Amino acid sequence: MGHVFHSPEQSLSTDTLRRYLAAEVEPLFSRTYRDRFMPRDVMAGLMQRLSSFGLVSGIVSETHGGLGLDWLGSLMLFEEVAAASVDLSIPVLINSFGAHLLEKVAPPQLRERYLPGLIAGEHFVSIGISEPGAGSNVLEVRTRARRDGDHWVISGEKTWISNGAYSDFLICTCRTSDDPRGGLTHILIDRHEHGYEVQGIDKIALNTQSTAQIFLDEVRVPVANTIGEEGQALRATLALFEKSRAFVAMQSVGLARRALDEAVSYAKERRQHGKVIAGHQLIAAMLAEMATKVDAARLLVHRAAQMFDAGVGAEMEAAMAKYFACEAAVTIARQAVQIHGGNGVTRSYLVEKLAREAIVCPIPEGTTQIQQLIIGRALTGVAAF
Numbered sequence: 001m002g003h004v005f006h007s008p009e010q011s012l013s014t015d016t017l018r019r020y021l022a023a024e025v026e027p028l029f030s031r032t033y034r035d036r037f038m039p040r041d042v043m044a045g046l047m048q049r050l051s052s053f054g055l056v057s058g059i060v061s062e063t064h065g066g067l068g069l070d071w072l073g074s075l076m077l078f079e080e081v082a083a084a085s086v087d088l089s090i091p092v093l094i095n096s097f098g099a100h101l102l103e104k105v106a107p108p109q110l111r112e113r114y115l116p117g118l119i120a121g122e123h124f125v126s127i128g129i130s131e132p133g134a135g136s137n138v139l140e141v142r143t144r145a146r147r148d149g150d151h152w153v154i155s156g157e158k159t160w161i162s163n164g165a166y167s168d169f170l171i172c173t174c175r176t177s178d179d180p181r182g183g184l185t186h187i188l189i190d191r192h193e194h195g196y197e198v199q200g201i202d203k204i205a206l207n208t209q210s211t212a213q214i215f216l217d218e219v220r221v222p223v224a225n226t227i228g229e230e231g232q233a234l235r236a237t238l239a240l241f242e243k244s245r246a247f248v249a250m251q252s253v254g255l256a257r258r259a260l261d262e263a264v265s266y267a268k269e270r271r272q273h274g275k276v277i278a279g280h281q282l283i284a285a286m287l288a289e290m291a292t293k294v295d296a297a298r299l300l301v302h303r304a305a306q307m308f309d310a311g312v313g314a315e316m317e318a319a320m321a322k323y324f325a326c327e328a329a330v331t332i333a334r335q336a337v338q339i340h341g342g343n344g345v346t347r348s349y350l351v352e353k354l355a356r357e358a359i360v361c362p363i364p365e366g367t368t369q370i371q372q373l374i375i376g377r378a379l380t381g382v383a384a385f
């Protein structure tokens with residue numbers, strides 16, 4: 001894949017990462033752990049290795065122990081991880097944004113205690129916003145933290161929490177007052193010190209890493225574990241979403257690129273009507289549409305990344321990237337199955353797995369409909385939420 005934006009250094013690091021992933025990581029996800037849960041120690045080993053390539057570590061500044069890559073460079077590395085495995089890209093994404101929150105918003109004592117383990121790939125964080133009654137609308141969070149002296153006492157239920165089973169700590173969005181927008185606060189809950197119960201969720205795909213429910217029953221946490229100012233979690237979450245949506249978009253670019261590669265290989269080998277199917281015009285048209293959408297999606301992500309790097313607000317551009325890339329991945333993965341014919345729906349071919357994974361992508365980090373609402377609001381100034 002050619003990229004107009006690649007500097008020689010960026011090309012070198014993405015090429016080196018791609019070779020490592022192809023040789024040592026991809027087979028783990030497409031064969032050994034295909035649709036099977038990967039134990040924490042195996043996933044942690046991969047995270048430690050990826051840290052040396054600039055995953056998670058890249059998003060953190062050198063001042064705080066990271067590599068301080070720019071957003072575009074971080075996203076280009078992330079595409080390689082997602083093309084190897086969306087399952088692997090999820091812990092990378094969550095640990096990256098946990099690290100980002102710790103660096104940007106946490107008080108020094110929490111940052112110094114929890115950030116190094118994330119950068120090194122030794123620890124896992126979960127970010128707990130969603131609840132059974134609070135999905136697209138973060139304002140409906142009910143998990144309650146009440147003050148008891150110098151402690152918070154927290155009760156509630158979080159759901160769909162990535163890294164849940166792996167997590168060493170949870171950055172939990174809690175309701176600390178009834179003010180709808182100004183009543184949400186981020187509190188760090190240490191699983192080993194304060195405890196929380198975790199229960200895995202079985203999904204259509206992406207079960208090699210953890211998605212879980214987290215139950216909090218009168219958990220006592222020091223007030224010193226508050227991340228950012230009390231009542232400011234909504235603002236911090238919206239700022240985080242602008243960046244994290246570009247990463248979720250890039251997950252879909254990686255997945256779609258992989259589906260395209262599989263379809264191209266198959267179309268060049270499979271013969272029907274006396275020639276390889278790549279020689280049939282309707283197959284060529286499908287491949288052309290798939291390749292154009294992969295590149296268009298990537299360019300939307302790169303544009304958002306360049307705006308992040310320029311310090312320009314990119315809420316609409318990140319929403320466009322997430323909307324387009326995730327929906328494109330669903331179409332592209334389905335077309336890849338179609339090009340494989342009957343083989344495409346068997347577990348002997350990767351496209352079956354990619355199609356199941358693609359269906360999941362338009363849901364987290366704001367569904368397709370929520371991205372459309374954000375874009376519409378930016379265009380008209382009128383919120384249709």
Ligand SMILES: Cc1cc2nc3c(=O)[nH]c(=O)nc-3n(C[C@H](O)[C@H](O)[C@H](O)COP(=O)(O)OP(=O)(O)OC[C@H]3O[C@@H](n4cnc5c(N)ncnc54)[C@H](O)[C@@H]3O)c2cc1C
Pocket residue numbers: 094127128129130134135136137159160161162163206211360363364365366367368369370384385
């Ligand atoms: C694999 C996976 C990983 C996840 N990881 C995390 C995580 O780590 N942490 C976390 O906090 N959450 C996580 N989530 C949760 C995710 O953010 C939510 O699933 C998502 O925000 C949608 O919420 P919901 O599932 O409750 O759907 P709902 O909000 O109930 O939406 C249902 C449907 O209604 C539509 N809809 C909702 N509101 C509107 C509206 N105003 N106008 C038009 N349509 C609307 C939606 O688009 C959707 O089609 C994850 C989810 C998945 C699937």
